[in-house]
Amino acid sequence: MAHVWEVVARSAAAFVIMMVIARILGKSTIAQMTYHDFVAAITLGAITANLAFNVKMNLWELLAALVTFSFIAFILMVISLRSRPLRKWISGQPTIVIQDGKILENNMKKLKITLDTLNQELREKNIFDIEEVQYAILELNGKVSVLRKPDYLPVVHKDLNILSKVKQAFPxxxxxxxxxxxxxxxxxxxxxxxxxxxxxxxxxxxxxxxxxxxxxxxxxxxxxxxxxxxxxxxxx
CATH class of the missing domain: 3.30.240.20 (bsu07140 like domains)
Incomplete structure (x- = not known):
């Protein structure tokens, strides 16, 4: 029974510690999941799992490893914020996969993206015909951003010379x-x-x-x- 309570206590401690770490690293780290964010998340997850359930491992050694990896992740985040060249190496950079309506096969091969995956990303943006795409860029978080060709862009009030008299505010x-x-x-x-x-x-x-x-x-x-x-x- 004491074994069970130890697991419960360690699990609760692991959860609290990870919540604190997540707050320190910030929302952008959670949302973007760049290269170093992905590595940090996998590593911290493995250490946290051991902290919660592996009662044979020393608690203080696990905490030391968790703090060390969290510190490394935090330092990399600070470095990438302050240095653009290092940010490109640590986090990667966006890559164009469609330019002027043409698919860049070499970039697709480097990124290991198939046409099926690209078409899926486009369909998620309500684009079912690749002919509509002027530019498509694979962002750092793995999502594809798309600029449609002028003929396929939606009409807005400005195009119709309609000026909105209603001032919008945040809900x-x-x-x-x-x-x-x-x-x-x-x-x-x-x-x-x-x-x-x-x-x-x-x-x-x-x-x-x-x-x-x-x-x-x-x-x-x-x-x-x-x-x-x-x-x-x-x-x-």
Whole structure:
């Protein structure tokens, strides 16, 4: 039984330590996963797993290894932020795979990317015809960024000489899970009584609202727990 409790304690400690490390390394490391981020994540994951479950290994030795690899990952991140040449070597650099509508087969071979993979990435961006692509670039995080040819670009207001008179703002979440988001109300000087009156006009109470937000166009949007959808779509 003592063995089980030791595993529980070590697992909890490993989780807390990894949360601290993740906070130190920052969101960009988690999101981008460049070369050194990938190596660090795999290594730290292996060490953390041993820290949690391998009771035969010395706890302090595992902690020393974890701190060392975390320090190395942090130093590499700092170096890549301060030096562009070193950043290219540590993190890699974006690579063009389609230029002027032509596939660069040599770059594809260097990156070990197949046409099937490229087509999948394009389809995820709603591009089913490769003829639409002017440039395609493989980014550091493994995703493909695409610039369409002018003929296939969507029309925007500027193209039609339409000037938007509505000033857009960042959406403000007001209610979530039937509870006020007090910080957002205070920071944006939104009167709770006014909002309550808007809710009453809908014949609802706060506890009946799953989600309420002030949209970017300064309009109130409410989503209720009771959706009143007769036949909801349930696609497995």
């Amino acid at each position: 403000i979440e007001l209610i979530m899970d039937g509870r006020w988001i007090e910080d957002n109300l205070q920071q944006n000087s939104i009167d709770k009584q006014w909002l309550l009156s808007q809710i009453k006009m809908k014949g609802k109470s706060v506890h009946e609202i799953s989600y309420a937000v002030m949209t970017s166009n300064n309009q109130l949007f409410f989503d209720y727990y009771e959706d009143r959808i007769g036949h909801p779509v349930d696609k497995e």
